[in-house]
Amino acid sequence: MKFITLVVILLTLSISCKEKNSANGAKNPVANRLESYINDCNKNGLSASILVAQHGDILYSGGVGFRNKTEQLPVTEATVFTTGSLTKQFTATAILQLQEANKLAVSDSIYTFFDNLPKDKQHITIHQLLTHTSGIVGNLGYGVDFKPISKQEFLAKVYNTPLDFASGTQYSYSNVGYSLLAMIIEKVTLLDYESYLQRHLFKKTGMKHTGYLLPKWDTTQVAHGYKCGEDWGTHFYKWKAATNKISWHLKGNGGILSTSSDLYQWYLAVKNQKVISKKSWEQLTFPHVKENESGDSYYGYGWTLMNSDRNTKIIAHNGSNGVFYADLLQLPEENTVIIYMTNELRYDTQLVAWEIEQLLFNENYTPVVPKMNPTKHIDSETGNKQLQIVHQFVQLITDEDVNSDQFITNHLTNKQRTPQFKMWIKAMQKEFSGYSLKHILAYEDMSYDIVLESKDGKVVDLTPCFDLQFNEHNKLVAFGW
Numbered sequence: 251m252k253f254i255t256l257v258v259i260l261l262t263l264s265i266s267c268k269e270k271n272s273a274n275g276a277k278n279p280v281a282n283r284l285e286s287y288i289n290d291c292n293k294n295g296l297s298a299s300i301l302v303a304q305h306g307d308i309l310y311s312g313g314v315g316f317r318n319k320t321e322q323l324p325v326t327e328a329t330v331f332t333t334g335s336l337t338k339q340f341t342a343t344a345i346l347q348l349q350e351a352n353k354l355a356v357s358d359s360i361y362t363f364f365d366n367l368p369k370d371k372q373h374i375t376i377h378q379l380l381t382h383t384s385g386i387v388g389n390l391g392y393g394v395d396f397k398p399i400s401k402q403e404f405l406a407k408v409y410n411t412p413l414d415f416a417s418g419t420q421y422s423y424s425n426v427g428y429s430l431l432a433m434i435i436e437k438v439t440l441l442d443y444e445s446y447l448q449r450h451l452f453k454k455t456g457m458k459h460t461g462y463l464l465p466k467w468d469t470t471q472v473a474h475g476y477k478c479g480e481d482w483g484t485h486f487y488k489w490k491a492a493t494n495k496i497s498w499h500l501k502g503n504g505g506i507l508s509t510s511s512d513l514y515q516w517y518l519a520v521k522n523q524k525v526i527s528k529k530s531w532e533q534l535t536f537p538h539v540k541e542n543e544s545g546d547s548y549y550g551y552g553w554t555l556m557n558s559d560r561n562t563k564i565i566a567h568n569g570s571n572g573v574f575y576a577d578l579l580q581l582p583e584e585n586t587v588i589i590y591m592t593n594e595l596r597y598d599t600q601l602v603a604w605e606i607e608q609l610l611f612n613e614n615y616t617p618v619v620p621k622m623n624p625t626k627h628i629d630s631e632t633g634n635k636q637l638q639i640v641h642q643f644v645q646l647i648t649d650e651d652v653n654s655d656q657f658i659t660n661h662l663t664n665k666q667r668t669p670q671f672k673m674w675i676k677a678m679q680k681e682f683s684g685y686s687l688k689h690i691l692a693y694e695d696m697s698y699d700i701v702l703e704s705k706d707g708k709v710v711d712l713t714p715c716f717d718l719q720f721n722e723h724n725k726l727v728a729f730g731w
Contacts, residue, residue, distance in 0.1 A: 281309045295622030298592040301510040317473040330472045331591035334569020337506040342552030346530040374417045379427040380551040385413035386427045394499045396488040404498040425503040432502025455519035460508040473593040475573035478699040478715035577603035621694035647678040663725040696720045
């Protein structure tokens with residue numbers, strides 16, 4: 251049954267791409283390489299929606315893999331994914347719309363919009379929220395995206411949390427800052443944040459399948475997320491379980507759902523000044539602040555700016571909640587856009603859009619194909635050196651009395667990451683002491699998912715899962731939680 255479904259998907263993709271390129275006769279070599287790469291991704295288990303356009307022509311638009319593995323429902327152009335922090339560009343664009351309407355200015359202090367603001371936060375500006383230079387904490391906790399919290403409670407936590415640094419002096423990514431921007435939008439417009447976006451952004455651009463709860467969704471088209479082989483569910487399930495409202499932990503900074511086709515409509519509309527003026531677009535995509543000391547990337551308003559290896563401009567942003575992952579890349583000087591969304595985040599699945607970018611401009615480039623078909627190992631199997639190390643790691647995180655020093659000395663490649671690794675281990679030992687190993691998923695890219703089982707044998711939401719990746723010398727090069 252799975253083989254038949256896969257054949258149908260491949261045929262559908264082939265037909266779709268032929269239709270997209272038939273206007274100009276035979277497909278060009280770039281389109282051929284692109285389709286070949288995406289077919290390889292499909293064969294290796296990737297689930298994703300991909301749209302690539304160049305010089306006004308869509309080179310590829312379609313899906314690979316499954317939006318619902320249980321029911322074997324394939325990803326199509328109509329499949330809805332969470333965009334994660336791509337949401338920030340909508341928030342930033344809305345702020346600049348309101349600036350054009352003289353309802354605010356990015357130079358305004360947020361003191362204008364919030365009552366009882368503590369003294370240490372009274373000089374923060376809208377510009378600083380937009381550029382992550384406000385000093386406001388990044389998050390008010392982890393794993394809280396769907397946890398209900400009132401506006402008053404959210405603000406109380408922000409007010410009582412010290413600034414990470416003096417406003418305007420540093421860059422540090424802050425989801426909380428963008429939630430405050432959503433509150434400013436509501437204060438100025440007297441509309442709910444999503445209602446404003448629907449009326450003034452999405453309706454203008456013909457985006458009928460973008461939003462949180464307001465679009466008339468075909469819920470069967472909404473992609474299920476997958477983590478470590480487990481069905482994480484959908485945002486709708488999470489929101490319904492959490493009172494059917496969008497938590498302020500997420501609102502304005504992430505979580506908006508969309509399709510690749512809708513995001514392409516968005517790209518065209520903003521590019522052609524149908525949403526904001528050229529002056530505002532230039533302000534939105536101006537390199538306001540360095541993201542790192544090397545200065546190889548800058549942050550604008552809801553966008554990251556950098557140069558390609560061809561020294562051409564890239565305007566990009568990604569988004570993820572640890573399960574879903576999305577990328578939107580614009581290359582304005584090369585008249586190219588790449589839109590990519592997957593419902594199964596792993597090390598290599600977050601590279602796909604950038605692999606496509608390289609493929610488009612370098613005919614000799616061999617892109618990395620994510621290998622998503624794992625082999626499951628039960629806890630008694632230690633068939634190779636890497637699996638033995640994974641089992642040692644499991645012992646480490648499930649027993650608070652085990653010291654991490656020897657493990658780090660023996661197995662960690664980058665010793666500069668030792669403090670981070672120790673903090674990570676300590677947090678996991680506190681959380682998962684007494685847990686047991688359920689299984690290990692081994693991937694062809696030398697990465698492993700470790701799935702644990704809770705002490706009482708019950709699984710709430712998802713079995714805990716941790717990612718480890720090795721190099722060819724059986725040393726750990728990456729880890730994530």
